[in-house]
Amino acid sequence: MKHALPLIERHTSIKETIQKIERTPFATGFLINEQGVYLGGIFLSDLRRLLISGVNAEAEVGAYPVKYTYRLEEPSLRDRARVDALLADLRLHGVNYVPVVTSIGEIQDILSADDLTSARPSELPAGQREREKRVLVVGGAGYLGSILTRKLLARGYQVRILDSFIYGRKSVEELTGNERCEIVEGDLRNIHTCVSALEGVNAVILLAAIVGDPASKVRPTETIETNVLAAQALASAAKLQHISRFVYASTCSVYGVGADLLDEQSSLNPVSLYARTKIASEDIILKMGDAYFAPTILRMGTLYGYSPRMRFDLVVNTMSMKSFTDKKIQVYGGKQWRPLLHVEDAADVYIRCVEADLKNVGNQVFNVGSNEQNYQIEEIAERVSTTLGGIPIQRDDTSLDARDYRVSFAKVHDTLGFSPQATVEQAAETIFGRLSDGTIRNPAQRIYYNHYFDATEE
Ligand SMILES: NC(=O)c1ccc[n+]([C@@H]2O[C@H](COP(=O)([O-])OP(=O)(O)OC[C@H]3O[C@@H](n4cnc5c(N)ncnc54)[C@H](O)[C@@H]3O)[C@@H](O)[C@H]2O)c1
Known part of the structure; x- marks a missing residue:
């Protein structure tokens, strides 16, 4: 021993x-x-x-x-x-x-x-035996963060959340009072906030960002400040203090458009400011890596599933919600490929990265998802429709989203033993259920859509 x-x-x-x-x-x-x-x-x-x-x-x-x-x-x-x-x-x-x-x-x-x-x-x-490690989760109140912080706490970690609560703080309200969870309201773009957040921390997970193509289009300056410059500041401050475990949330959107099955070595082809800022920060953070600062970049597929900070601007969530409110699913284009990943499965991969031997995950990029969940948009619609009892699908040939990529997830599977546990069908049922039972009363509220930057709840 x-x-x-x-x-x-x-x-x-x-x-x-x-x-x-x-x-x-x-x-x-x-x-x-x-x-x-x-x-x-x-x-x-x-x-x-x-x-x-x-x-x-x-x-x-x-x-x-x-x-x-x-x-x-x-x-x-x-x-x-x-x-x-x-x-x-x-x-x-x-x-x-x-x-x-x-x-x-x-x-x-x-x-x-x-x-x-x-x-x-x-x-x-x-x-x-209780784990003593304190993990900083920046963006811990977000769609992914509010699931990940709960999972870290359940595994015995001490968690510090730093979040500016762009979309409110309701998602972490029930964590207030948990003695292992510290909730700090602050903006990562503030240098003092950024450096202080690292005090006593052993691992950093950076989720905070202006997330999604539409949101970054609405606030381009904030996108560059948050997604690139604040990310760089946090990584630099962590490196100076020898906090070597630094897990950075990136996205498969960096691939943009690609005909082949894309792996971590494939060329990047961003089609939005959002994707370009993610590539810029990946690059900056990876270049800082050495034997004592060993960042991990996780390029996740499009997330789906229910979360305490719900988003209805993600494809599976939108289709499940529209099945409830409009009794139909609208598909634009439909032929575009999109790798999907359940938000709970995504959170599990972050925990694997926090617990893995740094030799295996440090200074590495991983696509995060699964080969089986590379779907074309029309197939996602069919799966949601069938699960919810045959909701009619309306097709419109004009594609509103230029992204079209199929991704290989062999590396995350082989290195971290990751296979997804959840399915689109389960998520569609859960989301439909939460709408039916009134847990979510009005899915049209602006708080559920990143590009409105609104924290108001009716
Ligand atoms: N949702 C997806 O489909 C998806 C897919 C791939 C990658 N990602 C990445 O995962 C991460 C989390 O995404 P999400 O869907 O949970 O997004 P989200 O918008 O729900 O969460 C982001 C959180 O960061 C916080 N934040 C933003 N700017 C901040 C700042 N300056 N200081 C402090 N906090 C700030 C927000 O208040 C919010 O709580 C992002 O980095 C995103 O790029 C998400």
């Missing part, structure tokens, strides 16, 4: 220490001397603070004072009074992990406060 623990020999450089801790699920390193005797714990956040204060990243980590020296000898585990006293101390000082040491001080195991709370800590499977 020891190999999985962040045991740090005291002569290790700060830079290497950060890298070693980041390879584990912990946010703390456990310092040992040459004989393997435990010296004390060091938080990743403190190491990053040292770097910000100007300390040389090559300096030996053992030269700086350790934050805590809590430990438990194996026999004391059975002494409930002693364990409870230690737990009280841990909580007071915000410490979550304690090494269990032998009589000569060698680390045998590391237990979390949660492990110690239960009567038989050693029986807890490692997977159930």
